[in-house]
Amino acid sequence: MLTPLEPLKRHQDVKMIRTKNAAAWLLSSESFRNWRDSNTIPVEDCIRVFCCFGIPGAGKTVISSVVIDELYSQFHEYSSIGIACLYADYKDQNNQILVHILGNFLRQLLTTAQETIPKELIEMLAKIKRQGRKVATEDILALLRIRLQQLKRAFICIDAVNELAPKVQQQLLDVLKELGTNYNNTRFFVTGREHVENEVKKRLQAMQQHKIVISATRQDIEEFLRQQIGDDLDADAMDKALQKDIIEAIIGKSQGMFLLPALHIKMVLGMTTKSKRRKA
DSSP, rough: OOOOHHHHHHHHHHHOOOOTTTTHHTTTTTHHHHHHGGSSSSSSGGGOEEEEEOTTTHHHHHHHHHHHHHHHHHTTTOOOEEEEEEEOGGGGGGTTHHHHHHHHHHHHHHHHOOOOOOHHHHHHHHHHHTTTTOHHHHHHHHHHHHHHEEEEEEEEEEEEEGSSOOHHHHHHHHHHHHHHHHHHHHHHEEEEEEEEEHHHHHHHTTOOEEEEEOOOOOHHHHHHHHHHHHHHHHHHGHHHHHHHHHHHHHHOOTTTSSHHHHHHHHHHHHHOOOHHHHHO
């Protein structure tokens, strides 16, 4: 009834390719801890919006998945803390419209936080069902406001905001501004390509923001490559010296991206002999 979107399926897919210690540097940073733990900090000093921008293939989606899991891990036992996420996808723009996105957030904030669902919210949903009509954006916003009033904190994470249709992107950012302005318990995590940075900054300027530029680190790329090589079933076509040479060569051509090393190592491991792998 609320939404056809299922971002947790995408989340599980991303987790499958993620390395064990991916983005550990981010989780341990002071700015991230300020954003995550800001209930212990005066609201005027809180980072309310944490933004990660970067070139295509830099690893933004992997970082989003790490952040989402970190929130689940830290707060799953807290009944009054809700967590919601969206993985934007340009191939799904027809489905990722504002009412579906907000319905997705509401559904997750109702299920991740164990606080009893307010009677008012249940009655509103029942009324809409009796009327036999679709849930409208205004309905979802009213329901979101009821839930947010009840929660101690609500985290909303949006990956690849630039992949939303331009109109939907603007509408969503304006909703985040409205919710963030009226509810100090909200925290937003947003990733996107660098060209949307000014738009995000402008529309969410009412809240304190922190920005980092994402670039795949040598450590993260090396760990990813070692994991891929470790999963290789053709052991006879690999040895320690070749593994070292492959890793160094691929990292040297990575250009701050995960995408290029991922494509390169897939091609290399597709070769069936050591000589072919070395040439690749």
